[in-house]
Amino acid sequence: MTTHVKTQADLDAATASGKALVDFWATWCGPCQMMGQRIEAELEPAMPDLTVVKVNVDEAPELAAKFGIMSIPALFCFRDGRKVAEFVGVTDCRDIAAAFQR
Numbered sequence: 001m002t003t004h005v006k007t008q009a010d011l012d013a014a015t016a017s018g019k020a021l022v023d024f025w026a027t028w029c030g031p032c033q034m035m036g037q038r039i040e041a042e043l044e045p046a047m048p049d050l051t052v053v054k055v056n057v058d059e060a061p062e063l064a065a066k067f068g069i070m071s072i073p074a075l076f077c078f079r080d081g082r083k084v085a086e087f088v089g090v091t092d093c094r095d096i097a098a099a100f101q102r
Helices: 008-015 030-046 061-066 093-099
Strands: 002-004 019-025 050-056 074-079 082-088
Touching: 008 019, 008 050, 008 061, 019 030, 030 050, 030 093, 074 093, 082 093
Parallel strands: 002 050, 019 050
Antiparallel strands: 019 074, 074 082
């Protein structure tokens, strides 16, 4: 399941329980588009219980600033409301899936 958020309250709600991957991205970012396709084609089918939370940095600059986003794509793995891992740049989906198992 993929959800788009623009506020801290929506982000908190989307990551509060279960496994959530927060994807900071932008429409103009080629690597972000590539990572989005990988998440959709590889990660979501392999992890049906995963919630993908998309944060467009141009639409939610305050969230990007709060998380200290300097480069995109930036990916944050949350389990039950706690950040368990983070990745910057195009990342192998197997590495992301493994982060949830730690």
